[in-house]
Amino acid sequence: MSSNAAIPDEDGPLYVSAKKVYPQRVKGRFRRIKWALLAFCLGIYYFLPFVRWDRGPALPDQAVLVDFERRRFYFFFIELWPQEVYYLTGLLILAAIVLFLMNAIAGRIWCGYLCPQTVWTDLFFAVERLIEGDRRDRIKLDAEGWSASKIGLKAAKHFVWLMIAWWTGGAWVLYFSDAPTLVKDLATFQAPFSAYLWIGILTATTYVFAGHMREQVCLYMCPWPRIQAALTDSDALNVTYKFDRGEPRASVKQAAQLKAAGQPAGDCVECKQCIAVCPTGIDIREGTQLGCIQCGLCIDACDDVMGKLGRPTGLIGYDTVKAVEARACGTSPPALRLVRPRTVLYAAIIAFVGGAMLYQLATRAFLNLAVVHERTPLFTTLKDGSIRNAYTLRIANKRSEERPIAITLDAPMGTTWEVAGAQQTADWRPIVIVPPDSTLDVRLFVTMPQPQARGPSQMIQIKAADLSFGENATVKDNFFAP
Amino acid sequence: MTNPNHTAHEPDFDAVTGQSTTGHSWDGIRELNTPLPRWWLWTFYITILWSIGYWLVYPAWPLISSHTTGLFGYSSRAAVALEVQALEQRRDQQAAGLKTASLEEIKASPELLRVALARGKASFAENCVGCHGQGGTGAPSYPNLTDDDWVWGGGLKDIQATIQNGIRWTQNADTRMGEMLAFGRQGMLKKDEIEQVVDFVRSLAKLEPAKGANLAAGKALYETNCASCHGEAGKGNREVGAPDLTDAIWLYGSSREAMIESVHNGRAGIMPAWASRLDPVTIKALTVYVHSLGGGQ
Known part of the structure; x- marks a missing residue:
């Protein structure tokens, strides 16, 4: 026998419809904590897109922005390029271990207080209670036949739910475009179709998940309860x-x-x-x-x-x-052991991954150089018998100002080089101007008088140097001869 | 077939669902008759209704000689044609700048250069790689376009003229003409004379002449027969497409045998004129692309 309302009986039929849960109003310490966290989490979600962050005239001033069009991710003072998406991997690892640590200390804190499914469902329950009344009233209302007042109550509830769901979808798209502009465009029906589509999708998922599926999401869709059961121990609160x-x-x-x-x-x-x-x-x-x-x-x-x-x-x-x-058993309970091998290990992993990410972020380069050696042809014989190799350089300037970059080579004596379309200084240093926050592809031609004498292939080092910032990027590559 | 368990005449109900069963039972296993879930059934009916709408809106039913075209006359072929048209329109917009700008202006403007190189690269892959190879690396008899040795000139204007009018392409009045005579075949030089002149030319290019070659005789023969086109010093003449004989690049090979064959049979490589096949904007883009391969002068 099980008095469990949501989970079907073990001996019963496999296929039964879910029994509706009518949670009753409750007051107390944990309810207050949950209200506070609900307001905090939803506040961040709904209003963060409107926070501004000055990055100079060339870049958007939205504090948190996923800019698909220009392929950039902005988070306050951090700007990530597509090739830096691996930071997300670090964040995911961090999130998973934080979840483990939470679980080892005080169980399903995430599920109970912070999970979006819980937060939105809680809000939807509050709306339901406000309109249809507390547990008894709602059970009674659902049991009785349709009347004008029942239709009115139900319609009011679903309308408010849909409004909340719609606002949720609306806030989502603001993270992908300049929020004030997009709000104006949405209101005047000037926004791109994809914005309306995503608002529609998120409205539907919020309405269905938080309004109709509720605890079913936790019981049947979410993997965490299963994983959590395997991770908990008898020392965890x-x-x-x-x-x-x-x-x-x-x-x-x-x-x-x-x-x-x-x-x-x-x-x-x-x-x-x-x-x-x-x-x-x-x-x-x-x-x-x-x-x-x-x-x-x-x-x-x-x-x-x-x-x-x-x-x-x-x-x-x-x-x-x-x-x-x-x-x-009548014995006195053991002292609470929050510091135990499990929690220490989780904390250590969090510190290590977090530290590695911070170090990487603090020391990352704002000037990158990538070199592709020309394959067709690998080398070209010139009139005077010297050999020339061509390279495509991709110079990435991650600063928000235009930068002159000098291209120099570490190669045997007598080697000359030029960059197509670049100004050439007297001491063989072609200078290319890389626009702010962008990449520039240039072709580099390197010529050696008699490289065959040194073998069919030799290592050269190509260096991009920003003289004003004192930043360098070097790449090793081969120079081929017949 | 008779079945001892068959009890069709007694109504039987499934305890779980309350639905009547088929009454069939084999080895204690009863055959249920539970209806499909209502949501499933309604979804099924809705898809049927949807398909009727589909028949009306889209081309659906074959007729004797054609088919129903649907309310809006949609066809996937027309949709593709529209997309191609839109793409071409966009390309034309991008290429609008190329139409009016001179070759030097294209070279100087990063924006135009980007468009020209992209278009030139695509067109090169379509039209030129058959002879000149991927990346313009050339092959014996087909010039390498990445080096600094140009038979007919490597400036922007020269390259454009070559692409437009071709080389020895007689259908084009402005084509580049020049003839390397077949000195041996036409009886102008004897076999040993050819060998002498080849040995002299090899000495010009700092290639190894045959042992004990008579360079003086070769020089004399060169001055009478070759210098008018290739120049006294062997530096060549781009007006008539006479290659430089002093450099390290040999279009038809630098072996003694290959050079003897060149003098004996002559050489007359042909390049088609592209003015009749490609539009001027594409030729401009090709010119800029070839010029950018490394040898442009």
Whole structure:
């Protein structure tokens, strides 16, 4: 038997429709934390595109911008080029390990408080409660036949949901274009079709996921509950029903009778408030389980009841498996071990990956040189018998100002070189002007008088030097002779 | 076939769904008759309706000699044609600058140069690589366009004229003409005289002459027969396409045998005139591209 509303019975048919969950309003510490985090997360999401960041006249002034058209990613003072996308890999590794660390310390903090699915579903629940009333009213409303007032309530709810979903999609596209301009274009129907399309897609996913699928996303679509179950241990804090104190369950009256008869009675009065407030509709008293996103709302509900009964709060609370089991056996619970090999290892990986990324970011070059040796032909014999090789240089200027770059060579004596279309200084230093924040392809011709004497191939070093900033980029390549 | 388990006459219901079964049972396994889920059925009906709309809007039904064209007359062939047209329009816009600009102006403007090189490269790959090779590297008898040795001149104007009018392409009145006579075949020089003149030319190009060659006799023969086109010093003459005989580049090979053959049979390589096949803008782009390969003068 399972009182679990959301997850079908193990012995029942495989294919049943989901039972709708009607979470009840709850007040308390964790509810307040969740409201604050909801406001914080959504605030960032909806308003970040409007934050400005000055990068000079040539570049966009939006603090966070994914510029597909010019192939740049801007994040405040960081500007990434497509070839630097590997930073994302680092971020993903970091995110995964942070998730592991969170889990090793206090369970599914991500699921309960920060996951977009949780945050938007919470907001949609709030709207539903505001319009249709609390748990009992909603159950009653769904059970009764259609009437004008029911249609009105339902229509109002779906309208507000759709508005929130639409705003969510609208905010999404603002990260990919200059936000104020795009808002104006969207309002006057001047925006590109893809903007409307993406708003439509995100509106639909938000409305469906947060309004209709809710806990189904966590139970059936999300891989994290499965992974989390394999990663947790008996030292991690989790939202826990302390059965050592709660069992055996008895109403206040029964408990008094049992105690009078000298029999044990637990603190759980079977009020089922923990089930009523649960957004995934589970019974926390069945233990840590896949359906529990550990949002802490049952803690608030139980504390409220315990307070009213004059019993100590914390029958449901953050606790470890070890502590609960120890108390159940009558021994004193072990001290909380937040510092243990697992958490130390996770913290060390986070520090290492984060440190490596910061180091890489701080020391990255703003001048890059890539060289492609001409293949057709590998070399050209000139009239005077000397040999010439051609190279295509791609010079990347990652600064926001135009820069003169000198091309020099580390090659045997007598070697001459020229860059097509470049100014040539007296001392064989062709200078090319690379525009701000862009790349320039130029052809370099290198000529050696008698390279055959030194063998069919020899190493040369091509150097691009920005004299004003003192930055260099060098590339080794081959010079081929017959 | 009779089945001892067959109990078709007694109505049977599936406990899970409450639906009646077919009443068939084999080895205790019952055949259910649960209807399809309603959402699935409705999706199926909607796709049927959708397909009717599709028949109306798009070409769908074959007729005796044609087919239904649909409400908007759509055809994928016409759609491709429209896209090609749009592409050509865009290319023409890009090439508009090339039309009026001179070759030097194109070379000087990074924007025009970029367009010209892209267009020139594409056209070169289509029209020129057959003889001149990928990247203009040439082959024996077909000049290498990346070096600094030009039979007919390597300036922008020279290259443009060569591409436009061709070489020894008699259908074109302005084609480049010049003739290397077949001195041996036409009986102007005897075999040993040819060898003498070849040995002298090899000495001009700092190539090894045959042992004990009579260079003085060769020089005399050269001055009477060759100098009028190739010049006293052997530096060649671009007016008539006479190559420089003193440099390290030999279009038909630098072996003694290849040179003897050149003098005996003459040489008359042909390049088609492209003015009749390519539009002026493409020829301009090709000119700039060839000039950029490394040898442009």
